[in-house]
Amino acid sequence: MKELLRVQNLCKTFTLSAKQQRLEKTNEKRKVAVDNLSFSAYDGEIFGLLGPNGAGKTTTLRILSTLIKPDSGDAFLDGKSVVREAEQVRTKIGFLTSELKLEDYFTPNYLFDFFSDLYHVDEQVRAKRKHSLFTRFGISRFAEVKIADLSTGMRQKVSLAIALVHDPEVIIFDEPTNGLDVITAKTVTDFLLELKQEGKTVIISTHIFSLVEKTCDRVAIIIDGKLVTCDALDKVKNGLSLEDRFFAIYEEVAGGVE
Amino acid sequence: MKGNILTIMKKELKRLLGDKRILINAVLLPGILIYVMYSFMGYALAGMFAPDAAPLQIAAVHMPTSVSQMFEAAALPYIDIDATDVAEIADIKSLIAAKEFELLIVFPADFDTMVDAFDIKSQTTTAPNIAVFYNSTDSDSERVYAQVAAMLDSYEATLANKFDVNGGDEVYNLASEKDRSGQVFSSLMPLLLTILLFSGCMAIAPESIAGEKERGTLSTLLVTPLRRSELALGKIFAITIVGTLSAISSTIGTILSLPQLTGGASDGLPLFYTMGDYLLLGIVVLSTVLLFVSLMSILSAFAESIKEAQTYMTPLMIVVMLAGVTGMFGGAAEQPLVYLIPVYNSVQCMNAVFSFEVVQLHVAITVVSNLVYCGALAFILTKMFNSERVMFSR
Numbered sequence: 184m185k186e187l188l189r190v191q192n193l194c195k196t197f198t199l200s201a202k203q204q205r206l207e208k209t210n211e212k213r214k215v216a217v218d219n220l221s222f223s224a225y226d227g228e229i230f231g232l233l234g235p236n237g238a239g240k241t242t243t244l245r246i247l248s249t250l251i252k253p254d255s256g257d258a259f260l261d262g263k264s265v266v267r268e269a270e271q272v273r274t275k276i277g278f279l280t281s282e283l284k285l286e287d288y289f290t291p292n293y294l295f296d297f298f299s300d301l302y303h304v305d306e307q308v309r310a311k312r313k314h315s316l317f318t319r320f321g322i323s324r325f326a327e328v329k330i331a332d333l334s335t336g337m338r339q340k341v342s343l344a345i346a347l348v349h350d351p352e353v354i355i356f357d358e359p360t361n362g363l364d365v366i367t368a369k370t371v372t373d374f375l376l377e378l379k380q381e382g383k384t385v386i387i388s389t390h391i392f393s394l395v396e397k398t399c400d401r402v403a404i405i406i407d408g409k410l411v412t413c414d415a416l417d418k419v420k421n422g423l424s425l426e427d428r429f430f431a432i433y434e435e436v437a438g439g440v441e
Numbered sequence: 442m443k444g445n446i447l448t449i450m451k452k453e454l455k456r457l458l459g460d461k462r463i464l465i466n467a468v469l470l471p472g473i474l475i476y477v478m479y480s481f482m483g484y485a486l487a488g489m490f491a492p493d494a495a496p497l498q499i500a501a502v503h504m505p506t507s508v509s510q511m512f513e514a515a516a517l518p519y520i521d522i523d524a525t526d527v528a529e530i531a532d533i534k535s536l537i538a539a540k541e542f543e544l545l546i547v548f549p550a551d552f553d554t555m556v557d558a559f560d561i562k563s564q565t566t567t568a569p570n571i572a573v574f575y576n577s578t579d580s581d582s583e584r585v586y587a588q589v590a591a592m593l594d595s596y597e598a599t600l601a602n603k604f605d606v607n608g609g610d611e612v613y614n615l616a617s618e619k620d621r622s623g624q625v626f627s628s629l630m631p632l633l634l635t636i637l638l639f640s641g642c643m644a645i646a647p648e649s650i651a652g653e654k655e656r657g658t659l660s661t662l663l664v665t666p667l668r669r670s671e672l673a674l675g676k677i678f679a680i681t682i683v684g685t686l687s688a689i690s691s692t693i694g695t696i697l698s699l700p701q702l703t704g705g706a707s708d709g710l711p712l713f714y715t716m717g718d719y720l721l722l723g724i725v726v727l728s729t730v731l732l733f734v735s736l737m738s739i740l741s742a743f744a745e746s747i748k749e750a751q752t753y754m755t756p757l758m759i760v761v762m763l764a765g766v767t768g769m770f771g772g773a774a775e776q777p778l779v780y781l782i783p784v785y786n787s788v789q790c791m792n793a794v795f796s797f798e799v800v801q802l803h804v805a806i807t808v809v810s811n812l813v814y815c816g817a818l819a820f821i822l823t824k825m826f827n828s829e830r831v832m833f834s835r
Contacts, residue, residue: 248664251829273666283664284657288456300448301665 184225187353187384188247192256193220195242195408216242217253218408224353224386224401229379231399231416232388233429239408240388241280244357247386248278260353274302277346280357287331291322291341294330295348302349309348316344320370336367343371354378356387360394372397392426404429406436445667449675450682457645457683467644467683471637472690479698497585499544500533505552511592517585524550537574543582544589545574556600619713619797627796631768631788633695634688638726639761641687642733643754646680650741651750660832669826673819677734684730713797721804722794728811729787733761735818742825742832760784768792773803780806783814 195217199207207214217239224230232240245251247258249269258265263272285294295317299309317323320340325333330341346354359375360368375398378385389395395402396416402425403413411432412419420428457463499519504512512519522529522545536542548571549555555569571593575586653659662672737754744750764784773793780786786807793799825831 245833250660250663251833270666270668273664276664278664282657283661285661286456286653286656286658288460289452293455297448297452298665301445301662301667303444 184227186223187226188224188230188258188260188386190220190222190243190247190256190258193217193243193246193253193258194255195239195246195251195253215408217246219256220405220408220410221256222403222410222413224384226384227379227382228400229375229385229387229398231395231402232386232405233390233392233395233402233425234388234405235390235433238405240405241357242408243405244278244280244355244386244388248276248355249273250278274349275352277349277351277354278357279342279346279355279359281361282357283342285330285338285342285345288329290327290329291317291333291344292326294341294345298345298348304349312348312350313344316347319374320344335362336364339363339367340370343374351383353384353386356385358389359387360389360391392424392429396425404432406433409436411436445671446675446678449662449667449672450679453649453676453679454682457649457679463645463648467641468686468690471641471644471687472692472694475637475691475694476698479695480701482701484701497544497581498536498542499546499585500542501546501548502530503548503550503552504546505548507553507556508548508593508596511596515588515592517588519546534574537576537579537582540576540579540582543575543579543585545572546589547572547574561601622713623796623798627772627792628769630695630795631791632762632765634692634726634791635729635761635765635768635784635788637691637695638684638688638730639733639758641691642680642684642730642737643751643758644687645683646734646737647741647744647747647750647754649676649680650738651744651747654742654744654832655746663826663832670819670823672826673738673822677731677738677815677819677822680734680738681727681730684734685727688726688730714794718794718797718799721799721801722791724808725787725790725794725804728808728815729784731815732783732787732811732818735815735822738822739818739825742822764788772796772798773800777802777806781810783811786810 194215197203197214197216199209199212199214204210204212220239220243222230232243234240242251246253247260247265249265249272252266257267260272260275263275265272289297292313295313296309299313304312314323317326320343322337322341322344325337325341330338333341356375359371363371372394375385375387379398379400385398387394387398399416401413401415402419404411404419416425419425423431457467497517499512499517500522501512501519502522502524504519504521522533524530524547530545530547533542533545537545549569552569552571559568561568573586573589573593576582577586650659653662663669736757737750740753740757741750744753761784765788767785768788768791773789773796774780780789780803786803790799790804790807793803
């Protein structure tokens with residue numbers, strides 16, 4: 184399999200504001216979010232980043248999606264550096280996270296066209312993709328309804344469709360099923376598998392074991408910004424359930440659950 | 442690059458002009474409110490000085506012939522009261538206190554003879570005194586008192602008058618009507634226009650940048666292949682268009698309400714301005730809006746929310762108002778270098794256009810310098826969009 188994503192010695196440290204120090208209950212002015220992280224993801228696989236809250240998963244995905252830059256290290260997406268060739272990387276990825284929102288004032292139809300324009304998607308291709316994605320997610324009925332008037336689940340589906348307007352090679356989802364009702368969560372999970380069947384590379388971050396077990400080919404466990412293990416799902420599980428294996432690793436690395 | 446800027450502009454314009462609330466609040470309402478407010482102020486001021494519909498009630502004791510003629514000429518009717526009728530005089534004083542009577546004027550008996558006999562150099566005689574009773578809390582009484590006092594002062598002055606200044610009916614003020622109109626407009630419009638331009642931009646700029654940041658929709662744009670400079674320019678241009686529409690609306694409202702505000706002194710005056718004047722004014726206004734929008738965009742990008750952005754803009758508004766006030770006094774500045782000072786240069790150019798003393802070099806320096814400042818600010822905004830510290834600070 185072709186190596187589509189290579190992450191090399193990624194490091195990222197944040198300076199904490201006084202407010203953040205209070206929230207994190209720490210006197211430390213700096214927080215290491217990602218500590219010398221390296222892994223690879225291959226063509227046509229679903230790769231999962233698993234870890235507790237604050238482990239550095241979201242920071243890693245933000246770096247991969249070029250929203251923020253690493254302090255050191257680099258990541259290469261199909262050979263393009265996320266640091267030096269950010270604009271080219273953005274044409275190849277679809278990034279979806281709960282912190283990226285769609286403007287309430289617009290309709291799914293308008294937003295799909297707007298983002299298609301930004302990605303310079305040809306009119307005919309756009310029409311076909313819109314029809315296909317809107318039908319797949321049941322958006323067609325709500326195509327002219329403002330985002331403000333849609334349910335949370337439908338908003339997530341619209342976000343998903345818009346993240347895919349340019350048919351990206353790599354799709355990066357941060358906590359793809361977080362906050363969704365069970366039906367929408369299933370739709371999203373099924374869609375991840377469909378993307379895999381289409382030959383897309385999907386990278387997800389999550390702390391939901393069942394999602395990883397159901398969808399991921401390979402998994403990396405991150406704790407306190409450090410990569411603890413990265414391998415095929417079965418090898419990581421090592422004969423245990425993923426949950427049991429994770430807590431065994433967590434106990435070993437972080438000294439157990441408080 | 443042009444295509445992406447246009448895409449962002451179209452989206453921003455759809456958002457800003459498509460939203461009825463923003464359209465009404467930022468574009469239509471300023472013009473209508475200004476027209477209504479200034480017209481109301483004009484009518485209210487005119488009403489304060491307009492004579493009351495009810496006839497004035499004035500009483501006089503020992504009214505001398507000399508003063509009586511002046512009352513007749515000024516169309517101030519009065520009733521004569523007998524000096525011995527103490528009860529009636531007391532009644533009238535009570536009525537004045539109750540705001541039901543305007544004025545009681547009491548002359549000494551044989552006032553005219555006493556005036557003729559009085560020698561200002563003499564230490565032995567005292568000047569005849571006129572008592573004028575009025576009520577300062579009654580606007581009609583206050584007004585008629587001021588009129589009568591002025592009339593008597595004038596009469597007093599003529600008693601020792603040895604020469605006249607500008608006597609007769611000849612017109613001595615040689616200012617043309619055009620110059621007069623220039624004076625009226627150049628003292629009012631630069632300040633009003635600058636404040637209106639600023640407030641027009643302030644109504645939309647925070648929404649477009651700080652609002653998107655607050656709602657998390659700006660980050661969605663940052664993961665697309667859109668260049669940060671395209672995003673910055675697209676937003677600046679779109680806000681400038683809406684800000685200019687807002688300014689046009691406000692300007693129309695101001696011009697329409699000027700006749701009422703100036704009590705008719707500016708009737709027909711805008712007609713003196715040529716298309717060239719309006720064109721120069723338009724160029725200055727556009728470059729000023731661009732400058733305001735660029736400044737506000739920087740502050741909005743720095744802020745975490747619309748509210749925070751508006752807080753940052755308050756000191757800027759004070760600076761803009763102070764610069765606007767400079768346009769109210771005297772003619773436009775003559776040194777070309779001062780036209781490099783942002784905002785002040787625009788105010789001075791507006792002053793020059795309105796007073797028909799525009800120097801094209803000054804306008805050129807103003808517009809070019811404003812565009813250079815905008816370019817620099819757009820560059821800073823681009824850098825801010827690239828900065829994770831600014832975009833994802835909290």
